[in-house]
Amino acid sequence: MKIPRLLQAILVLGGVYGGFVLVFDVILEQVIPSSLLNMYMFFVVAGTYMVFTFSEESTEQIVSPIKALVEDPSKKMLRNVVFVLLPLFFGWFTYQQIKPSFEAPLELRTIHPAPPAAVKVFGKRYNLLTLENPFRKFEKEDPEKFASLVREGGDVYVKNCQYCHGDKLDGQGPYAQGLSPVPLNFQDVGTIAQLQEGYLFWRIATGGPGLPKEATPWLSAMPVWEDFLTEDEIWKVILFLYDYTGYQPRSWEHE
């Protein structure tokens, strides 16, 4: 039996929606954010509309049952039922949307806020546009020295950072669960792999309080490390972060 076009369209939409929920929430165990799912579905609806209406025949098949529902005298009963249910459904939906809940409002975090052109830490002014890791050069010039610097950076990390960022640098340290926003996961391709070392220096040295306004609401518990670490220690720990995760810092060389 051939499924009516209108039902096909509805099934496609339901299927895609269910598919997203099934794949992300159940199979992959990573819930799909509802804000994103709504936008996804909006464009899936647009795409479905396009496929089902680009030809006259198909449009006719989609429209005719709806037309019949509204105009056909023989469908009076069904019409009355639909006309009662639809407003009720929208009323219920609207109520669900606006009823007060205990859920805190959605918060946005700009993960990589734009850095200032220069930053004042350790009593000096650093130009973030040109700031480079002074130890990076040893990677090529003196690999042995580089390895020992990375080791020292590792010590700094273990003594200071791993409590939150985790011993695997995955943001799952012993204290991580108690923090919101949770500590960054450096293993993620979207974090340090996207950034320059100067950016990391800025973020480490000035911590949560040093974030620009545009990155709020931002209650980051990241300490202002310039008060606890020396400049060299910060550079070393940056070496360690990249070394351990295997990422290369972003560079801006114009090729």
Place this chain on the structure above:
Amino acid sequence: MKQFLAVIGFSLLTIAAFTGYSNFGIPRIEPAPPPKQEKIDLGSMTMDQFIALGDRVLNGKGTCKLCHNDLGRAPMIKQIVPNAEKHLTDSRYKGEAKDLAEYLMESMVNPSAFVVAGFGKAGSNDTVSPMPDVSGGSIGLSEPELLAIIAYLQDSAGADVTVEIPTDAGDVAEEEEAEEREPLEDPLEIAAEFGCGTCHKIGEEEGDLAPDLRTIGATRDREFLRRSILYPNAEITEGFEEGMMPDDLGDQMFAVEVERMTDYLAGLK
């Protein structure tokens, strides 16, 4: 016409959808306002702002009020302009100033050009001023800052302001500068930072309004020295007045600086 309205309606709906999405569909972020200009922008300064700058320098970086206060260590600031004309024509006047502004400038960079009676260095018979050249040394005011002070002095004494705001921006520091400094290592730098040498003899500085610190370690122990830095009025050395030394150094100095200073002084024997 119906087609026309339909098309218009459709277009307006489209625009409304885009606008609605931009306003409500994405998180609202207010961009940060433009940063305050850090450097004092002399070119865009009004005279009132320039005068206010003078006031700030006088109270802050210039450390003028350390002596020019009602303790009688130096002439009162508000007396300077009213008496200037008299001083310019005084037979003891050794400077080259022609008018008020020049006189004020001279009195800051070459204080000994004229010493108000009773305020000279001990034993110099009012020929040498105890005041340092404020454009150099530990105070180091820039020319625009000096001019700002002159403007402030003229203005607050009710005289016409005759200085012009310099167009070539010199190095004018804001007060924040001090707050964001890092702890200093060298005790002499610390002394310079806080202007100790203006009154004390320390290192190369030859102040004579307060006890000589060059061999202080021989007579005072660490506890006494630390206390004297933090609470200068707790015990006053004989021959010196109470209330002369600023008592807020504890708030201004880093703890490590107090320690370094104490160590340094205790070691001066």
Place this chain on the structure above:
Amino acid sequence: MVLLFGLLFVPPEVAGLDLIGLDGGVAFAAEDAATEAAAQADVASPYQPAPQLTEKDYPTFLGFNGRIFVWIAAQLHLWFAAFVLAVPIFVFIIEAIGMKTRDKRYDDMAYEFIKVSLTAYSLTAIVGGLTLLGLLVFYPHVMTYMTSIFKESMIFYALIFFAESACLYVYYYGWHWLQGPFKKWVHLTIGLLLNAVGTLLMLLANSWLTFMMSPAGVDAGGVFNGEIWDAMHNFLWNPINLHRFVANIAYGGSIIGAYAAYKFLSARTPQEKAHYDWMGYNANFVAIAGLLPLPFAGYYLVAEIYAYSQQMGITLMGGIFAWLFIIQAVLIGTLFLSANYYLWCGLGRSEGGVRYYKYMKYLAVVIVAAFLVWFTPHTLVLSNEELKALGGPYHKYLGPLGIMPAKNTAVNIMILMTYLSFLYYRRANKIAVVTWVKAGNAAQIALFVMACANIFFLGIYHGYFTNTVYKVAASIPQVLTTLLVIVIATVIDSMIYKNAKEVAPQRWGRVPPRSQYALFLLAVSFTWLMGLMGYIRSGIRQHWHVVDVFRDNSPDAFTPSLGYATNVISVATILFMAMVIFVFWLAQISGQKSETPGFWKEPGQ
């Protein structure tokens, strides 16, 4: 006098958006340099450093918000300018096609296009004048400074503007006069001249605005070195030139498409319907042809912005503007979807198109999927519950879709699929007669499969398994793959369908009204999108008139939030639409004649 005219037609770009300081962020380092340099400025130089203004230097006038006034006027000017610069480009091409094929329909269509743009031309000048007025009233010091540097090029601009007008009028009014074997050549040459002059105008105006973004030829204090070429040939000039040139073509196509769509919907006779359907199709073709390379021109521009200043680059792509690109993604997705939908609807024009109906759903799935990837933001908006369920703000599977390699891959796939839609449309009514049809089709399929595999490989391997330098670099071979496939597939396809039989006559006019609304959607989205991108291009200058040289100290130096900016853009779009409707209406009434028997004296009485 000449100077006066020069000023009168300062295009909005120079100013408008650009002078308006939009802002946020900290940039003190540059100011140090600026003051130092100002101190050292050669006293003998006839050029002044950039003035340091205070709020008082920005006049207020009857409570008008100067920035919004200039913003809207400049944006209107920009839209009209884009339109009147683009139309002659494809009018020239269509006329040439008509001359080659000796098909008079092309010549008539080209004439109708240029007729529409003629009225728009004077509106361009009017809103340009309005922009200039706004700048002189609200930003006098900025204009003084800009004029002191660009005075020669502004005079030149005025002269070229006369030349442009002359060419346009001869081209338009001489259209029917210059027909025939030799005269047509003369006419085409004038058309070419018109385009050359128009493009030159755009280049000049672009140099003023790119100077404000990436100043050159001036020292840190803004003292001009006297070499105007240095100031014009600044870092972002060529990237902007390219991007605008391509975008103008796509934009002009979309506006003409909307015109045709409206004429189609209100047409009364089948002939009229057929004519405007055909015109709409051609306009849409032009728009898509411009749209396909546009993302690449955009990437080039952004790459150059990064290369010029990382701070500008990060301001652009991170922070507050990051969300702007999500809006942009929605809009560009809308453009692609509506362009595709229009093509699919067009399959119904011929009986042969039915054969391909079944494939459209697969195209739709791929295009929508690619679009969803493109749309996925880097920063997800999460509710607290979702945050807890995910264990952090990172989504293991959606997170990686948020970064550039995923988006580059998606956009290339989207472009390829749109091109495929077009190929299907081309084939709709044809049956190939060459003997190697199977082999040809197989070759094309292989080509597409290989291209997709290559694009995926480049995107995934270089995007996620190598370091960042390659991430950016990988987008170039991806783009080349896409462009190469489009070229090769077009060649193969035109060979396969050489002298092909028609299944049934192509029935122009047989499209549903829905498809015409797709054209409107295209035009409106395009207009709005241009406004949005104008906002960000100007916004990344932050609180500077001229970046790092000339600070904006007006009360409006702040960077508007996205909501604020989009409201302004929407108002401007509505104003623009109203003016465009006026232009279309003029084009319509110019062809109408009212018979008024008895009104005029009969001759000889």
